[in-house]
Amino acid sequence: MRKRLLLFDIDGTLIHSGGAGVHALIAAFRERFGITDDLRGIEIAGMTDSGIVTSILKKHNIPATTENVSAFLDSYVHFLSLELPRREGKLLPGVLELLEELKSRPHLVLALLTGNVSRGAQLKLEHYGVWHLFEFGAFADDHQDRNQLGSFARARAREKHGREFSASQIDVIGDTPRDIACGKAIGARTIAVATGKWSREQLAEHQPDFLIDDLSNVNEIIDTLGW
Ligand SMILES: [Mg+2]
Structure with a gap:
């Protein structure tokens, strides 16, 4: 066949x-880089996670090094596990x-x-x-x-x-x-x-x-x- x-x-x-992804990104950015950004104006839908965190770092003039991107994504995954059950998705x-x-x-x-x-x-x-x-x-x-x-x-x-x-x-x-x-x-x-x-x-x-x-x-x- x-x-x-x-x-x-x-x-x-x-x-x-239910917004779990975006809230996890916001929490991860705050935890790792000490910056609160509501991510308005950052293109998210259809983008890759690595592309999204790269554009957030660039927006704040933080070098999008492999280390920074990995640290951001590690923290994102941690917060995502917390956010998923909290949101009404x-x-x-x-x-x-x-x-x-x-x-x-x-x-x-x-x-x-x-x-x-x-x-x-x-x-x-x-x-x-x-x-x-x-x-x-x-x-x-x-x-x-x-x-x-x-x-x-x-x-x-x-x-x-x-x-x-x-x-x-x-x-x-x-x-x-x-x-x-x-x-x-x-x-x-x-x-x-x-x-x-x-x-x-x-x-x-x-x-x-x-x-x-x-x-x-x-x-x-x-x-x-x-x-
Ligand atoms: Mg999609």
């Missing part, structure tokens, strides 16, 4: 963390049902392509009970530029499955123009979901191959996408 590799974004696509509509249905289909490989660092991705998805449904992922640990992450995911799929997934056998599912761009960067099929900050109309401007309001119509989505 022809296998397909499905690469899911996390925030705004599978979950809303949620799994987005249809996500659990869709993932469980896809997981039961042996020709589909479920993996992550996310700007989260891997430890953050695991904390978030374990908190919402879906981490175990993914085989592997490409994360901010792999590269600061999201457009480079597709090739890491593809290499990991090759290691795990002993076969190459061609571009036409890969789907990238996400809620921001950056997800669409990183999917297109590897020639994958792109599926935009309007459950994040971007509206259907805004996402349409970036010409995803498919555009859906949310993941709740599980059977229809599976039919439409040929999964």
